Amino acid sequence: MFAKQCTSNKDVDCDALILGDDKLNRVNIPGSNLYTINIRKHDQKYSNNSPLIIMHQKQLFREHKILLLRKYAEVYMEQYEKASQDVQAYVENPINAYLLVKRLTTDWKEVRNLITTNTGEEFMADFDEHKGDLKFPSEEDLNGAAVALTRLQDTYELDTAALAKGEINGVKYATELTAADCFELGRQSYSNADHYHTQLWMMEADERLKREVNQSVERSEILEYLAFSTFKLGDVGLALDLTNKLLELIPTHERAIGNKVYYEDEIAKSNSVQRKGEDETVAILQNKTEARLAYEALCRGETTPSDKILAKLKCRYLDNGNPFLKIAPFKVEEAYAKPDILIFHDVMADDEIATIKALAQPRFQRATVQNFLTGALETAQYRISKSAWLKEIEHKHVADVVQRVEDMTGLTMETAEELQVVNYGIGGHYEPHYDFARREEPNAFHSLGTGNRIATVLFYMSDVAQGGATVFPYLDIALWPKKGAAAFWYNLHSSGEGDKMTRHAACPVLAGSKWVSNKWIHEAGQQFRRPCGLKRPPAEHTA
Ligand SMILES: O=C(O)CCC(=O)C(=O)O
Ligand SMILES: [Fe+2]
Incomplete structure (x- = not known):
């Protein structure tokens, strides 16, 4: 029955x-x-x-x-x-x-x-x-x-x-x-x-x-959510209209009956129907700061440094006295000057990329960040990607790439971190951050005993169909991933102080998949090397 x-x-x-x-x-x-x-x-x-x-x-x-x-x-x-x-x-x-x-x-x-x-x-x-x-x-x-x-x-x-x-x-x-x-x-x-x-x-x-x-x-289900969120966004008048529509469909809807009374009271109290109109910008509704808006514009490729800054930038072959570079000099593009952000072209071969991806993939874990207060490693919404670490001894290709970082930068790899391989899927990103540890951060890199992250080399191991740029919000530059290229910059002034201008981010991947690997180079052992890889010493900033 x-x-x-x-x-x-x-x-x-x-x-x-x-x-x-x-x-x-x-x-x-x-x-x-x-x-x-x-x-x-x-x-x-x-x-x-x-x-x-x-x-x-x-x-x-x-x-x-x-x-x-x-x-x-x-x-x-x-x-x-x-x-x-x-x-x-x-x-x-x-x-x-x-x-x-x-x-x-x-x-x-x-x-x-x-x-x-x-x-x-x-x-x-x-x-x-x-x-x-x-x-x-x-x-x-x-x-x-x-x-x-x-x-x-x-x-x-x-x-x-x-x-x-x-x-x-x-x-x-x-x-x-x-x-x-x-x-x-x-x-x-x-x-x-x-x-x-x-x-x-x-x-x-x-x-x-x-x-x-x-x-x-069911339309009634849509209306219920819509009315409540509209109320939360401050438009009580529209929330009331939507609730009335819901009540036309289901006159006995208990929550809607209660909300209707509440919204009517609110409107009576304020003595007017508060309709937030066109003038209410999307940014205000989303509580976005100026900095956030600037970051997003940069991710969309809408901002560039001034012509004056761009005019000074050059492309060149890097010759730092290393005999190897006489035969095969690195192709370097200056993306920014002071602080110097350099792009090295064609510094990772396709077979190296394939090896590194294959070694990393089975070990991938959700990437973590260091808790600012406790020093603990944890996952966070602001960094979404998968990552794994590779040692030189694991494969000749890894060792070759690490040696290349030494040739490119002139810095010792003795104290560098292992090669970190990262894959960002759709919507994967890393919001604006510094690679160096700030003084206030407890325990950062302490256990390594190699000092702070003096410099970063970021290899691009894929092109990205849409989105996924590396952006520097204080410099207004966006580096668009190009398979085989690598970005390089110093995170620290020569005094050891963190360079605030190096704040950067990985914009969300819109279509495709983004692969990168980083080599984070540390302070210890660089005393006689910095800045021997580059002609000009890195600029000092007080910002
Ligand atoms: O993937 C990028 O474009 C930047 C990655 C980054 O900043 C990082 O891993 O620290
Ligand atoms: Fe970074």
Whole structure:
């Protein structure tokens, strides 16, 4: 008999079909729109409790379930086929990356629910047993994918509607998002208390929903999030309008009734409807500082140093007296002068890059940062990448590259850190920071006994399709990754004081994947070497 009553619109194996007039039973199908079935409660032929209608409904449920699973299978198969044409290219675009994680978290949960209701437990147990090492993404991964997408959207000023269409900067890369996909982005932003993006994505979900024949999400759910985030962003008037719309759909919605009273009171108190209009800039809504805005503009390639500064920069062959360099001099480009930021071209060969990637990949761990107060190493939102460390003895190619750093810089590698290999995926980044340890930082590099990080060599081991520049916000320069090139700069003044102008960042990767490796060179042993690798001693700054 029918015992279970539907409690939500996602509930499939329940009695909604005979309990509500014209009630729709809805299930979210990834990638396609929603599949809905609709049966009238008072079907002319059957009385409400006749065994016939019950059998009929049960039959319908089964068919419905099969249809839904078939639809899911089609969507997964279609995505699988698309992805397997070029796996790397598929995941190297942020929309696909987000969709893939969503399909394997939120949507997969629904598939499991569908399969397990009534009959499928055994099948799922079998599946779990045979999936072996296959790891499904977690809720945390879904949140990470959503945050990455909204970070990209912000930094690169990507239009929400275009992104939902699968477009990045005018290039169509990916499948379109459904209203439910947009809704999930809004929901993830909401769980991070990011009301700005909640509002953007819920608005987009609402827009998309209007155009969906088979609706992938309930409008009431969108309106509830949208109204609350709109209120949090300070627009009480609009929050009230949205709540009223929600109440038109569900007049008994308890939270909406409570919020309506609250919003009306707020408006009465302030004696006017506070609509924050066009004049309220996006930056204010997001609490962005001037420095943050400048950093993002630099990542977009919108700023450069003045012509006066640029005019002084040269490209040259480096000859520091090293006989080896007479035969094969380094090609050096000055990216900035005082402090000197140099780019060495063609200093890592393709086979070296391949070896270094292959050695690092199996050891990759999420990159850590040092806690400013405690000195402990921990993961942080402001540095998202995977990294591993390589020793010279591991492979001739590693040893050759390290020797090359010595030739390029004239500095000893005796006290340098191991070669750090880093891979940034979509949305991976490292926000503005210094490579040197500040005086206030306890224990920084203390255990190494080699002093502070005097200089950095950063090898680019890949090109990056979009985004991913290394930027220096105080110098207004952006270094665009070029496979085989390396950047070099001193982090310390010759006095040993940190050079504040060397603050730099890795901008988020927008499309593609970014590989770099760093050699951090330390103070100890450089007494007679600095600055023998470069003609000019590094400039002094007091900033
Ligand atoms: O990847 C980049 O562009 C910069 C990396 C960086 O600054 C670092 O690892 O310290
Ligand atoms: Fe750095």
